Amino acid sequence: LVSRPIGAMPQIVADAGGRAHAWWLGTPDKETGARPLMHSGVTIGDTAWSAPHAVTESALIWHMASDPKGGLYLVYVRVQHTDAFPAGVYYTRSTNRGATWSTPQALYDTIYFRLLSVEEAHVQVAADGQGHVHVVWDDPRLEKSFYARSADGVIWEEPWEVGDPEEGARRIQVAVGKEGEVLLLWEATRVAAPCALYQQRSTDFGQTWSSPERVLEDLGRCPEGRAFLRTALFRIPSLFSW
Secondary structure, three states: OOOOOOOOOOEEEEOOOOEEEEEEEOOOOOOOOOOOEEEEEEEEOEOOOOOOEEEEOOOOEEEEEEOOOOOEEEEEEEOOOOOOOOOEEEEEEEOOOOOOOOOOEEEEEOHHHHHOOOOOOOEEEEEOOOOOEEEEEEEOOOOEEEEEEEOOOOOEOOOEEOOOOOOOOEEEEEEEOOOOOEEEEEEOOOOOOOOOEEEEEEOOOOOOOOOOEEEOOOOOOOOOOOHHHHHHHHHOHHHOOO
């Protein structure tokens, strides 16, 4: 995949167009310590990967999604803080299967993200193939989760905080279904329960939303990692008309 050793196994993500994408953090910059987010791609079934290149010169965590038409969407958390690129949550997309990427856009910036660890940081992106892109992330310092929406993958609406500010929120997830359906799911952090999960639904591509409602109240503890959203979708199949 690359011509020199790398520190960890790359994350491999398949897109809807039959191509696999490898992501990993490159060698830290000698002066700043920033680690670039590297990318390489290959058509599934081939053996020749594209030449690795840095999509951004600084990233802590990242998440990539594709839509049914082959568009690629990347979000990442940046902890390096400069005047040009403050620490925060960034978005970029590719319309040519990962060969080039758009100029990163800051969806949320805060100097306090300089102190984030990998374990604290969380960001996710989803796209529906009709131009709509949805991004969610946590701000652990504030115990809040946020949602942002773009109707065309280019221009972004102002992000908004999900849930009740008094209850806190973390590990927010987003999923898209058919007929304009979008689901937000998060864990309230200040509710006296082993697991307090809440959801909000939209049936018009994220333009309007239902009120938050408690779900899966019988869970003894909240699922971890990627199982978080899968568990909810399995337990509440009526959420989406998949």
